[in-house]
Amino acid sequence: MGAKKGGKGDADRRPGRRALLIGAAAVVVGGAALERSGLSRLWWRLPGAQKPRVQGAVDFGGARWVEASPANYRRADRPDDYRIDRVVVHVTQGSYASAVKVFQDPGHKAAAHYIVRKDGHVTQMIRELDVAFHAGNREYNERSVGIEHEGFVEDASSFTDAMYAASARLTARICARYGIPVDRRHIIGHAEVPGADHTDPGRHWDWDRYLRLVRAARTTRT
Numbered sequence: 001m002g003a004k005k006g007g008k009g010d011a012d013r014r015p016g017r018r019a020l021l022i023g024a025a026a027v028v029v030g031g032a033a034l035e036r037s038g039l040s041r042l043w044w045r046l047p048g049a050q051k052p053r054v055q056g057a058v059d060f061g062g063a064r065w066v067e068a069s070p071a072n073y074r075r076a077d078r079p080d081d082y083r084i085d086r087v088v089v090h091v092t093q094g095s096y097a098s099a100v101k102v103f104q105d106p107g108h109k110a111a112a113h114y115i116v117r118k119d120g121h122v123t124q125m126i127r128e129l130d131v132a133f134h135a136g137n138r139e140y141n142e143r144s145v146g147i148e149h150e151g152f153v154e155d156a157s158s159f160t161d162a163m164y165a166a167s168a169r170l171t172a173r174i175c176a177r178y179g180i181p182v183d184r185r186h187i188i189g190h191a192e193v194p195g196a197d198h199t200d201p202g203r204h205w206d207w208d209r210y211l212r213l214v215r216a217a218r219t220t221r222t
């Protein structure tokens with residue numbers, strides 16, 4: 001979410017043609033990935049097949065599961081159908097409770113995978129398997145995991161030590177899981193998404209500190 005620059009929607013329920021092509025290319029060149037994971041996951045590539053899911057399961061240990069409205073994301077089988085190579089940082093422009101509420105609202109047409117509260121509590125609302133509508137850009141939605149942070153872009157006090165620490169642990173795990181480099185090309189703000197009409201996380205978000213914490217969390221493997 002975040003402060004809006006303009007008025008563009010996030011309605012991108014259909015996979016883009018480019019993404020489908022990327023997916024096909026991944027099948028062809030993904031020999032190493034197949035080797036690593038074994039042949040057992042090949043059946044997921046059959047039309048209509050989806051990975052088995054456990055109700056209430058989370059991708060990040062310690063996260064609490066609160067399901068978003070299915071209208072705010074698209075079911076997918078990432079990273080098999082779409083490669084995940086970005087983490088997008090957002091600021092909610094409101095309270096944690098209001099963010100949870102709008103992500104449960106089918107009329108909102110947007111939601112992120114995670115919300116990090118001021119006290120460091122992490123809520124997951126969409127599985128990383130699925131494409132959340134958070135970036136305002138279909139291709140970036142398909143390739144990224146979106147993390148919301150409770151607070152306001154213009155209020156530096158929104159971004160607490162506990163929030164930075166918890167979010168960095170979360171991003172470190174996401175980067176490790178999908179082999180995403182820990183740098184500013186791959187860990188970006190919503191405002192840096194091509195065509196973005198939002199300004200979050202804004203000038204008070206301390207990127208140097210955040211990347212330092214992500215790198216530290218990566219080596220300690222919390």
Ligand SMILES: [Zn+2]
Pocket residue numbers: 001002089090091134190198200
């Ligand atoms: Zn945002």
